[in-house]
Amino acid sequence: MSFSxxxxxxxxxxxxxxxxxxxxVLGNLLIILAxxxxxxxxxxxxxxxxxxxxxxxxxxxxxxxxxxxxxxxHSRVISYAACLTQLSAFLFFGCMDSMxxxxxxxxxxxxxxxxxxxxxxxNPHSCHxxxxxxxxxxxxxxxxxxxxxxxxxCFKDVGIASFxxxxxxxxxxxxxxxxxxxxVTYMVGVLFGFLPVSxxxxxxxxxxxxxxxxxxxxxxxxxxxxxxxxxxxVCLFYGTGIGTYRGSNPSYSPRKGMVASLMYxxxxxxxxxxxxxxxxxxxxxxxxRLHFWKI
Numbered sequence: 001m002s003f004s005x006x007x008x009x010x011x012x013x014x015x016x017x018x019x020x021x022x023x024x025v026l027g028n029l030l031i032i033l034a035x036x037x038x039x040x041x042x043x044x045x046x047x048x049x050x051x052x053x054x055x056x057x058x059x060x061x062x063x064x065x066x067x068x069x070x071x072x073x074h075s076r077v078i079s080y081a082a083c084l085t086q087l088s089a090f091l092f093f094g095c096m097d098s099m100x101x102x103x104x105x106x107x108x109x110x111x112x113x114x115x116x117x118x119x120x121x122x123n124p125h126s127c128h129x130x131x132x133x134x135x136x137x138x139x140x141x142x143x144x145x146x147x148x149x150x151x152x153x154c155f156k157d158v159g160i161a162s163f164x165x166x167x168x169x170x171x172x173x174x175x176x177x178x179x180x181x182x183x184v185t186y187m188v189g190v191l192f193g194f195l196p197v198s199x200x201x202x203x204x205x206x207x208x209x210x211x212x213x214x215x216x217x218x219x220x221x222x223x224x225x226x227x228x229x230x231x232x233x234v235c236l237f238y239g240t241g242i243g244t245y246r247g248s249n250p251s252y253s254p255r256k257g258m259v260a261s262l263m264y265x266x267x268x269x270x271x272x273x274x275x276x277x278x279x280x281x282x283x284x285x286x287x288x289r290l291h292f293w294k295i
Contacts, residue, residue, distance in 0.1 A: 052272070109204075
């Protein structure tokens with residue numbers, strides 16, 4: 001499905017989506033460059049941030065290039081194999097985002113609640129192990145849902161009510177009984193969606209409990225400033241994600257669901273680098289030094 005059938009709007013949509021995609025990719029690449037080039041940023045928090053930026057690039061690249069090409073070629077056709085490939089990549093990188101945000105919340109929890117043991121708990125071996133665990137869980141999530149999609153034997157229609165292949169929209173095309181498929185999908189959603197969110201909520205509950213015990217308001221503000229960027233990204237990621245799932249509600253039109261999906265897949269990865277660069281002095285100063293070095 002396209003965002004508009006009006007031919008006069010196609011060049012505008014092409015320029016808009018291409019610009020948003022390039023900003024998202026370049027912004028996240030700058031975060032990765034800043035973290036890798038500055039030895040002061042070789043800490044667990046920025047290690048996970050650079051991997052989050054890499055996952056954001058993959059997340060937005062799983063949908064937007066195809067959308068831009070479709071607008072340019074005036075074609076909205078996607079093959080069955082390409083649809084499953086896009087579905088798998090979207091689920092993998094989306095789950096990676098969720099897992100890394102959870103790991104970053106745990107990192108902030110250890111840093112604030114157990115500062116004396118932080119270097120021991122969040123050592124390089126633990127960080128790489130958490131990253132590998134995130135990759136493994138993301139692969140498992142994407143392949144389980146991809147396997148569910150592969151069970152679709154026939155279709156009621158060939159039209160997908162979105163600008164990319166989503167699991168729920170793909171399963172809606174099946175003319176066979178989808179009860180088992182829906183059960184599997186919801187179970188996977190609970191395991192790989194609800195549990196990470198619970199981990200983030202628990203981490204911030206503990207963080208807030210510790211911050212409230214700090215007598216100085218300046219001390220509380222300084223401690224919470226290390227979490228503000230991450231918390232902003234979490235709210236943006238899950239807030240737009242909830243909007244996407246609400247878009248599958250019958251009371252929502254397909255185009256409203258597409259706008260929600262656009263916020264989730266394009267706007268969030270595009271804004272993440274700005275949030276971290278504007279609200280993080282270490283990243284900002286490193287980017288400024290890189291700018292002057294290039295000049």
